[in-house]
Amino acid sequence: YAPIHFLFLTYFFSQVIPNKKIEILIGRYGILLPLLCLSNVLFIQGPHVFNTYTFLLGSLEMILLGITYFYQLFNSVTSVNLLKEPPFWISIGIIFFSTCSVTLIGSANYIALLPKLILSNMNQILLLVDAFFYLMFIIAFLCQIRTRSSSRLP
Numbered sequence: 758y759a760p761i762h763f764l765f766l767t768y769f770f771s772q773v774i775p776n777k778k779i780e781i782l783i784g785r786y787g788i789l790l791p792l793l794c795l796s797n798v799l800f801i802q803g804p805h806v807f808n809t810y811t812f813l814l815g816s817l818e819m820i821l822l823g824i825t826y827f828y829q830l831f832n833s834v835t836s837v838n839l840l841k842e843p844p845f846w847i848s849i850g851i852i853f854f855s856t857c858s859v860t861l862i863g864s865a866n867y868i869a870l871l872p873k874l875i876l877s878n879m880n881q882i883l884l885l886v887d888a889f890f891y892l893m894f895i896i897a898f899l900c901q902i903r904t905r906s907s908s909r910l911p
Contacts, residue, residue, distance in 0.1 A: 759794075759808070759811060759812050759815060760790060760791055760794040760811065760815070762815075763790060763815035763818065763819065764787060764790060764791070766819055766822075766851055767783055767786060767787055767790070767818070767819075767822070768787070769844075769847065769851075770783060770819075770822040770823075770825075770826060770848075771783040771784070771787075773826060773844040773848075774822070774825055774826050774829055775829060776825075776829060779825060783822070786818060790811075790814075790815065790818075793811060793814065794808065794811045797810050797811045798811075807862075807865050809862075809863050809864065809865060809867075812858075812862055812863055813859060813863040816855040816856075816858055816859045816862075816863065817855075817859070819851050819852070819854075819855040820852055820855045820856060820859075822851075823848045823849075823851050823852035823855070824852070826844065826848045827848065830842075830845065840900060841900050841901070842900070843897035843898065843900055843901055844897075845897075846893045846894075846896045846897035846900065847893060847894060847897045849893050850889065850890045850891070850892070850893025850894055850897075851890075851893075853886070853889055853890065853893070854886055854887070854889070854890040857882075857883075857886040858883070858886065861879055861882065861883050861886070862883070
C-alpha cells in the first residue's frame with residue numbers, strides 16, 4: 758500500500774503548496790514513484806521482501822514536501838491562524854510519521870533478526886507513532902468545525 762499512500766500524500770501537498778515550480782516537481786514525482794516501485798519489486802528487492810528502498814524514498818519525499826509547505830506558510834505575507842488551518846496539522850502528522858518511520862519501517866528487513874523483545878518494543882513505538890499521525894488528522898478535521906454562539910430562546 759505504500760506507493761498509493763505516498764501518491765495520495767503527494768497529491769495533498771500539490772494542493773496546499775502554492776508554488777508552480779513545486780507543483781511541476783510533484784507531478785513528475787507522481788509519475789516517477791510508481792515506476793521506481795515497480796522496478797524495485799521486479800529487479801532489486803523482489804516481491805517477497807518489504808520494499809524498504811521505495812519506502813525510504815517516499816518517506817524522505819514526504820519530509821521534504823512537509824518542510825516545503827512550512828517554508829511557504831511561514832514566508833507567506835498573509836497572516837494565517839494555524840489553529841484553524843487543517844493542512845498545518847496534517848503536515849505535522851505527515852512529517853512526524855515519515856521521520857519516525859524512516860528509522861523503524863525503513864530498516865525492517867535488517868532488524869527482522871533481532872530478538873522478539875526488541876521487535877515487540879519497536880512495534881509498540883510504531884503504534885504510538887501511528888496514533889499521533891491519526892490524531893493530527895483528527896485535529897485537522899475538528900479545527901474546521903464552526904460553532905455558533907448560543908442564543909436564548911424567548
